[in-house]
Amino acid sequence: MEIGLLLVLGGVAGWLTTVAGLGGGVFLILALSLRMSPAEALALSSPALLVGNLHRWAVGRDDVDRRIAVPFALGALPGSALGGLVVVAMPTAVLQLLLVLTSALALARAVGWWLPRPPPAAALVPAGAAIGAMAATTGSAGLALGAILQSAGLTGATYVATAAATATAMHVGRLAAYGFGGLVTGETLVRAAVLALAILAGNLAGSRFRRGLSARTGARIELGVLFACVVLALVGMA
Incomplete structure (x- = not known):
């Protein structure tokens, strides 16, 4: 894949x-x-997203809600590793279908058609x-994590920092599984490094933009992103 395209998608x-x-x-995985x-x-996206979340976690480390982040990460690390091992053996058509379904559920939640109930603290x-x-199997854990x-x-x-901290645990687990299954090669890591640099640049640009962002505008951006994800997932199925 062209370096220029990786830079744009990562940013x-x-x-x-x-x-x-x-x-x-x-969005990155679907694209x-x-x-x-x-x-x-x-x-390819996992190492780059790990770097991006580590950066957001480091920047907002004082804002992380550890009551939620710690127990969630304790479950997310082994769960993502197991899911990563499943991906190695999963047929492409099944993965593409899962991407469509999870993207559609995320959009349904955003518009209020489906409201998942979060687990109690004891079930984190x-x-x-x-x-x-x-x-590990779809990259769309934000659907359920956001609800929690x-x-x-x-x-x-606090929301952004805690999301970054918990996402870091998931990326570590699934990256280890992908590597064990042979999906991560030297070429993969080089491309991932390009993506990581672009993601870091996107993080910085997003931080500046977010300072003056209203809640209403943020919700509109989220809805637009989810709609775009559904379209990309359907195109991938075609």
């Missing part, structure tokens, strides 16, 4: 995730899936495991 993904909290990773298999797209570890597996964080009352900088 957009970083900007979207910083502005909306979540969503850029799904990459138009040029390669979903499994390859997941493996198993919830993290389930969502980690979702992250929002239901806990997290907003603004």
Whole structure:
């Protein structure tokens, strides 16, 4: 894949995730899936998204809600590793179908057609495991993670920082599994490094843009991103 295209996609993904909290990773995976298999797209995006989330976590480390982040990460790490191992053996058609379904569910939630109930605090570890597996197989764990964080009352900088901290655990687990399954090669890491640099630039641009962003505008951006994700998923199925 061309370096220029990787830079554009990574920049957009970083900007979207910083502005909306979540969503850029799904967009990136779906866009990459138009040029390669979903499994390859997941493996290529994972190291770059890990770097992006580590950066957001480092910047907002004082805003992380550890009561939620710690137990969630304890479940997300092994859950994402298990899901990553499943991806290695999963048929391409099944992965593409999962991308369509999870993108559609995210859009349905955003417009209020489907309102998932978040788990109680005692269930954060198993919830993290389930969502980690979702992250490894579709990259769209933001659907459920967003519901948990929002239901806990997290907003603004706390929401973004806690999302980054929990997402970091998921990326570590699935990246280890992809590597074990042979999906991560030297060429993959080089391309991922390009994506990571672009994501970091997108993070910085998104941080500046987000300072003057109203809640209403942020919601509109989120809805537009989710609609675009559904379109990209359907194009990938065609």
